[in-house]
Amino acid sequence: MKNKDIINFFNKNITLVILPTEQCNFRCVYCYEKFKNGKMTKDIVNSLKLFLEKRISSLDYLKIIWFGGEPLLAYDIIIDIMEFIKSKTDNGKPKVRGFMVTNGYLLNLEKAKKLAELNVNEFQVTLDGDEDIHDIRRINIGKRGTFKIIWNNIKSSS
Numbered sequence: 001m002k003n004k005d006i007i008n009f010f011n012k013n014i015t016l017v018i019l020p021t022e023q024c025n026f027r028c029v030y031c032y033e034k035f036k037n038g039k040m041t042k043d044i045v046n047s048l049k050l051f052l053e054k055r056i057s058s059l060d061y062l063k064i065i066w067f068g069g070e071p072l073l074a075y076d077i078i079i080d081i082m083e084f085i086k087s088k089t090d091n092g093k094p095k096v097r098g099f100m101v102t103n104g105y106l107l108n109l110e111k112a113k114k115l116a117e118l119n120v121n122e123f124q125v126t127l128d129g130d131e132d133i134h135d136i137r138r139i140n141i142g143k144r145g146t147f148k149i150i151w152n153n154i155k156s157s158s
């Protein structure tokens with residue numbers, strides 16, 4: 001592959017990792033987060049949209065990875081940005097793929113359906129073993145186990 005082909009490839013294929021919030025509804029025993037930053041501000045959302053607007057028509061492929069904290073605490077921002085992206089795509093171009101790293105606690109059927117409509121249809125959810133082990137390690141902010149709710153969400157959304 002020649003240099004200009006490589007540059008062309010990177011100009012046409014973008015992956016963005018977006019943290020819409022650093023807050024989390026869990027307090028996992030091994031977590032390294034400081035939970036300092038809240039939701040992404042309106043100014044940053046608008047700047048991100050401006051960047052997307054400038055680049056999107058020249059792209060073949062756009063991948064968005066939602067990360068946190070717990071990204072679903074900023075569900076409204078995710079929907080806002082994914083709807084914006086959808087409004088800027090033209091006849092399926094660029095191809096958009098959305099991926100989310102989530103603890104799964106807030107991923108109910110309604111949210112999963114809405115996200116899938118906007119091309120966010122891959123989710124990485126962590127279960128730390130069986131219910132007994134998971135509920136020692138992955139506790140919510142109120143210090144309660146989370147396995148049952150996550151498991152029910154996975155079953156109802158898949």
Ligand code: SF4
Nearest residue numbers: 024026027028031103
């Ligand atoms: S789900 Fe657990 S590991 Fe992930 S950000 Fe929240 S507290 Fe940290």
